[in-house]
Amino acid sequence: MKMGWRELIRMKQRFTLMAIVTTLIVLLILMISGLADGLAYDNGAVVRNLPVEHVALSQDAEGQLTRSFLEQTDQPAGTEALGVQSMVLEKQNGTKDDVTVFASPVDTVYGPKELATLKPGQVLVDTQYAKQSGTAVGDTITDFRTKATFEIVGTVSDGRYSHAPVLWTTLETWKAWQDKMKTNYVSAFISQDPIKTDLATYTQQQIVEQVPGYAAEQNSFQMMRIALVLIGSLILTAFFYILTMQKMKQLGILKAIGIRTRTIGQGLVLQVFLLTTVSFAISLLLIWTIGQLLPGDLPFRFEWTTSFGYGGLIVLTAMLGGLIPLRALKKLEPADAMGGMTG
Amino acid sequence: MIKMTQVEQTYGEMKVLHDVSFEAGTGELIALVGPSGSGKSTLLQLLGLLQTPSSGMIQFDGSPLGDTSDEGRRQMRLEEIGFIFQESHLVPFLTAAEQLELVAEEAGRTIDAAAQLEVFGLGDRSDHLPHALSGGERQRVAIARALVNDPRLVLADEPTASLDYSNAQQVMELLRKQAHEYGKTVIVITHDERMLSYCDRVLRMEDGSLNET
Numbered sequence: 001m002k003m004g005w006r007e008l009i010r011m012k013q014r015f016t017l018m019a020i021v022t023t024l025i026v027l028l029i030l031m032i033s034g035l036a037d038g039l040a041y042d043n044g045a046v047v048r049n050l051p052v053e054h055v056a057l058s059q060d061a062e063g064q065l066t067r068s069f070l071e072q073t074d075q076p077a078g079t080e081a082l083g084v085q086s087m088v089l090e091k092q093n094g095t096k097d098d099v100t101v102f103a104s105p106v107d108t109v110y111g112p113k114e115l116a117t118l119k120p121g122q123v124l125v126d127t128q129y130a131k132q133s134g135t136a137v138g139d140t141i142t143d144f145r146t147k148a149t150f151e152i153v154g155t156v157s158d159g160r161y162s163h164a165p166v167l168w169t170t171l172e173t174w175k176a177w178q179d180k181m182k183t184n185y186v187s188a189f190i191s192q193d194p195i196k197t198d199l200a201t202y203t204q205q206q207i208v209e210q211v212p213g214y215a216a217e218q219n220s221f222q223m224m225r226i227a228l229v230l231i232g233s234l235i236l237t238a239f240f241y242i243l244t245m246q247k248m249k250q251l252g253i254l255k256a257i258g259i260r261t262r263t264i265g266q267g268l269v270l271q272v273f274l275l276t277t278v279s280f281a282i283s284l285l286l287i288w289t290i291g292q293l294l295p296g297d298l299p300f301r302f303e304w305t306t307s308f309g310y311g312g313l314i315v316l317t318a319m320l321g322g323l324i325p326l327r328a329l330k331k332l333e334p335a336d337a338m339g340g341m342t343g
Numbered sequence: 344m345i346k347m348t349q350v351e352q353t354y355g356e357m358k359v360l361h362d363v364s365f366e367a368g369t370g371e372l373i374a375l376v377g378p379s380g381s382g383k384s385t386l387l388q389l390l391g392l393l394q395t396p397s398s399g400m401i402q403f404d405g406s407p408l409g410d411t412s413d414e415g416r417r418q419m420r421l422e423e424i425g426f427i428f429q430e431s432h433l434v435p436f437l438t439a440a441e442q443l444e445l446v447a448e449e450a451g452r453t454i455d456a457a458a459q460l461e462v463f464g465l466g467d468r469s470d471h472l473p474h475a476l477s478g479g480e481r482q483r484v485a486i487a488r489a490l491v492n493d494p495r496l497v498l499a500d501e502p503t504a505s506l507d508y509s510n511a512q513q514v515m516e517l518l519r520k521q522a523h524e525y526g527k528t529v530i531v532i533t534h535d536e537r538m539l540s541y542c543d544r545v546l547r548m549e550d551g552s553l554n555e556t
Binding site: 003006007010011250253254255256257258259260263333334335 | 388391393394417418419420421422424426428432434435436437441445446449450472488489
């Protein structure tokens with residue numbers, strides 16, 4: 001151990017270079033994962049933010065909120081009605097955007113608390129959408145199909161569904177809008193507790209997974225994450241393998257003078273562990289800083305637990321990679337490593 | 344102290360040592376000379392337990408080493424045999440004192456490395472890394488490292504080859520002192536005829552055979 005530590009602190013140039021490369025690899029993994037996680041979160045953000053565990057939909061909805069059509073009279077006890085429908089929104093400047101309307105009772109337990117202050121015809125919009133689209137509190141927006149108008153009176157954070165911004169409003173406004181479309185339905189009944197009903201019931205996570213495009217997107221992200229961790233680990237493994245193999249002659253001399261393979265091996269493992277752990281800590285700090293500096297509309301999500309998960313995996317695989325040369329070290333014949341004694 | 348009886352060493356079809364027998368006693372400084380490829384280093388590696396002979400017997404203090412385990416051989420290399428190499432082969436990131444401590448600690452011993460280096464005229468060099476030492480100083484640290492566990496057999500493979508004459512004389516003087524004053528058996532490979540005057544005996548290798556001159 002002592003020998004490994006001394007090499008680490010005295011061969012600074014070599015190990016600093018290695019630490020930089022390791023840090024960059026881990027940073028790349030955390031960065032891409034953060035973006036993938038951000039996109040994944042963004043896709044079902046509005047549903048994730050609802051503090052409910054159980055959702056009842058119509059039997060043929062296949063778990064999709066926008067495909068469920070329920071009579072409010074069928075509302076099971078202890079639940080809250082939720083209206084969800086996509087809308088083509090026309091702004092004051094004449095441009096159009098796809099949004100999803102979410103509606104809850106004015107005295108909602110699960111929706112945004114700001115709904116309590118809304119009057120008929122008023123809506124809340126996603127904060128990021130408001131910034132990007134140039135709409136502001138006080139603006140009036142129009143549903144392109146029904147020409148119903150809504151006044152923006154506030155914003156909500158993380159209000160996105162299937163990557164589209166969400167408009168939150170009350171069921172009263174929802175019904176008025178429905179009347180213009182000559183329909184009369186709500187989309188879901190939601191509750192924190194299990195729902196006793198003949199309707200199809202889902203957990204919140206299942207609803208998120210059924211958000212249009214979510215599953216396909218996640219499969220791609222998952223493959224990307226696996227490939228990243230795998231490639232990163234392989235690079236680090238090769239890296240540490242080469243590091244040790246370069247020192248084989250020196251290690252052979254040590255074995256020749258009677259130093260145990262275990263003594264040498266412990267030093268090597270300590271180096272790999274410290275190098276990857278320190279690099280991981282630096283990457284973590286960098287990725288957190290980057291997360292703070294990135295523009296809010298960029299779907300980037302930093303989570304300590306996820307980052308520690310990836311980091312732990314990288315440290316572990318790098319350690320395993322570092323162990324491979326120990327086999328070569330164990331088999332190393334000191335006589336073979338000693339170039340001088342060949343005459 | 345160490346005895347070889349009818350030792351042969353073969354690599355595949357090539358026989359490197361032919362029927363080599365010799366004995367080295369306590370307190371002897373023996374030179375091993377001969378042209379390159381004559382088998383000197385193979386002989387030294389056999390004596391240093393870095394190889395096992397294809398046939399024949401090696402005895403250390405009367406005990407045959409044929410059945411000694413790998414671990415037993417390692418322990419003997421650590422405690423009973425000191426190695427000195429042509430290019431010192433010090434660990435580049437350890438100070439002179441730490442080079443000695445590494446070997447001593449591996450044998451479970453605690454030493455005053457600075458005091459031991461003082462004996463070799465390196466008292467003020469104990470905190471220096473190898474790159475900060477001259478060639479002669481590096482070789483003296485290597486000798487101090489080889490002797491740190493007080494081995495009874497010292498094997499040196501051209502220890503003066505990379506040194507100027509003055510430093511080479513110092514190294515040979517140190518080795519002679521170890522043999523004559525401390526009773527160690529020292530076997531030195533050398534190509535430098537001038538160093539033979541320090542030795543008690545000269546063994547000549549030629550085409551894998553050993554002759555005493």
